[in-house]
Amino acid sequence: MDVEKYIASGILELYIAGTLSEKENLEIAEYAKEYPEIKKEIEEIEASILELSKKASPGYNYSFKALMNKINGDVKVVDMNEKRSSPFLSYIGWAASVLLAVGLFYMYQQNQELKSDIEVVEKQNIDLEQQIADTDSSLEQTQELLNTLRDKDISVISLGGQEVSPTSYAKAYWNKKEEKVFIDAKGLPEPPDGFVYQVWSLKLSPLTPTSMGLLEDFATDEKKVFALNNPNESEAFGITLEPAGGSESPTLEQLYTLGVVNAS
Amino acid sequence: MQLDLLVDQFKKKDTMAFEKLYDMYSENICGVINTIVKDDALAQEICQDVFIKIWNNCESYNASKGRFFTWILNIARNAAIDEIRSRSYKNNKKNLSADYFVNILQQREEEENSTVDTKGLRKLVKNLKEKCVQIIELLYFRGYTQKDAAEELEIPLGTVKTRNRSCISQLRENMAVR
Numbered sequence: 550m551d552v553e554k555y556i557a558s559g560i561l562e563l564y565i566a567g568t569l570s571e572k573e574n575l576e577i578a579e580y581a582k583e584y585p586e587i588k589k590e591i592e593e594i595e596a597s598i599l600e601l602s603k604k605a606s607p608g609y610n611y612s613f614k615a616l617m618n619k620i621n622g623d624v625k626v627v628d629m630n631e632k633r634s635s636p637f638l639s640y641i642g643w644a645a646s647v648l649l650a651v652g653l654f655y656m657y658q659q660n661q662e663l664k665s666d667i668e669v670v671e672k673q674n675i676d677l678e679q680q681i682a683d684t685d686s687s688l689e690q691t692q693e694l695l696n697t698l699r700d701k702d703i704s705v706i707s708l709g710g711q712e713v714s715p716t717s718y719a720k721a722y723w724n725k726k727e728e729k730v731f732i733d734a735k736g737l738p739e740p741p742d743g744f745v746y747q748v749w750s751l752k753l754s755p756l757t758p759t760s761m762g763l764l765e766d767f768a769t770d771e772k773k774v775f776a777l778n779n780p781n782e783s784e785a786f787g788i789t790l791e792p793a794g795g796s797e798s799p800t801l802e803q804l805y806t807l808g809v810v811n812a813s
Numbered sequence: 814m815q816l817d818l819l820v821d822q823f824k825k826k827d828t829m830a831f832e833k834l835y836d837m838y839s840e841n842i843c844g845v846i847n848t849i850v851k852d853d854a855l856a857q858e859i860c861q862d863v864f865i866k867i868w869n870n871c872e873s874y875n876a877s878k879g880r881f882f883t884w885i886l887n888i889a890r891n892a893a894i895d896e897i898r899s900r901s902y903k904n905n906k907k908n909l910s911a912d913y914f915v916n917i918l919q920q921r922e923e924e925e926n927s928t929v930d931t932k933g934l935r936k937l938v939k940n941l942k943e944k945c946v947q948i949i950e951l952l953y954f955r956g957y958t959q960k961d962a963a964e965e966l967e968i969p970l971g972t973v974k975t976r977n978r979s980c981i982s983q984l985r986e987n988m989a990v991r
Contacts, residue, residue, distance in 0.1 A: 559977055560974065562977050567884075571878070574876065596988070597981055598953055602844035603841050605845070605847050606847060606856075609857060658828065
């Protein structure tokens with residue numbers, strides 16, 4: 550959507566005036582959530598009308614308390630009490646019961662207010678807890694990764710950039726015992742749409758590639774570390790760019806990185 | 814506290830939230846009513862009734878009615894217009910479409926004990942053209958639809974939207990200048 554054009558159309562001014570249909574109102578409320586510029590514009594238009602109406606105001610002297618008293622009809626209770634002309638004892642009785650009622654009502658209101666305060670704080674708490682949980686689980690994942698890479702059975706193979714992309718690089722962490730390879734692909738560019746990186750285990754003489762798998766969801770994986778199984782006796786690792794779904798054999802013109810396993 | 818959260822709590826009949834909203838808007842709502850009834854004391858009286866109404870109908874507000882302020886603005890001007898209609902029915906003197914709110918200026922400056930901030934109001938609308946004052950009044954303070962406003966001002970329907978935007982922009986500039 551062209552946000553500027555939408556704002557310039559003047560529809561947001563009508564939104565504040567309240568002349569739009571329910572459907573349009575809901576639509577704009579959604580846009581305001583989606584586009585901060587629209588939300589800001591709405592607030593500024595509203596502010597100008599607030600300012601104008603405030604300047605036309607004769608001021609307002611009624612306290613909130615007075616308003617609530619009117620709403621709750623407290624005034625009525627007192628009035629009835631005053632009109633009564635009964636014997637002294639009965640008068641005291643009435644006064645006491647009115648006091649009790651007012652007291653109870655007051656306590657009830659206090660209680661309600663506290664309850665809603667608690668509700669607000671609880672909502673904030675839940676938000677914060679969620680944030681902590683998210684951070685924790687991200688930290689846990691990172692530590693797990695670090696532990697894996699520190700394992701003594703791991704050999705590290707650097708894969709250097711090749712002709713097609715000289716600045717690319719990657720690292721392979723190979724745990725022969727567990728037949729697993731972790732590919733750290735942070736040094737690879739994002740693959741274009743419809744393509745995917747494929748990792749190959751290579752035997753050198755004669756040159757025999759075996760596919761180890763694809764680096765799926767490359768763009769969305771922030772850590773860019775991928776675990777693959779490798780039961781092969783690899784002598785080198787290579788990464789090529791292949792059409793989505795991978796290929797039977799590597800497209801060597803699209804070889805991005807390559808690294809030889811040091812004999813140990 | 815966030816306005817959305819405040820309104821949510823208000824809908825659950827939370828007095829504390831209502832008090833905050835009351836503090837935020839009561840003076841403005843009173844001003845809106847005053848542009849219609851043009852009587853300080855009466856405006857305050859209606860204003861209190863409007864907030865009682867708002868409280869009693871709090872569940873009926875939702876986003877399909879627009880901004881929270883727009884909702885109470887609508888309740889306020891309906892209440893004020895009803896009041897004027899019932900009065901003018903009685904004494905036939907006051908006519909709803911007699912004059913625009915800027916006339917508050919003239920009237921109030923003559924009255925010694927008025928509490929309206931006429932200086933501030935004058936400053937705010939100082940370079941607004943007559944047609945701007947009219948369109949703002951009709952759309953915001955009288956609750957005219959686009960179509961009604963177009964007929965009243967004798968301009969094409971499509972002009973209402975664009976003219977109103979440029980008038981509100983002028984108003985916003987005036988606010989920024991101070």
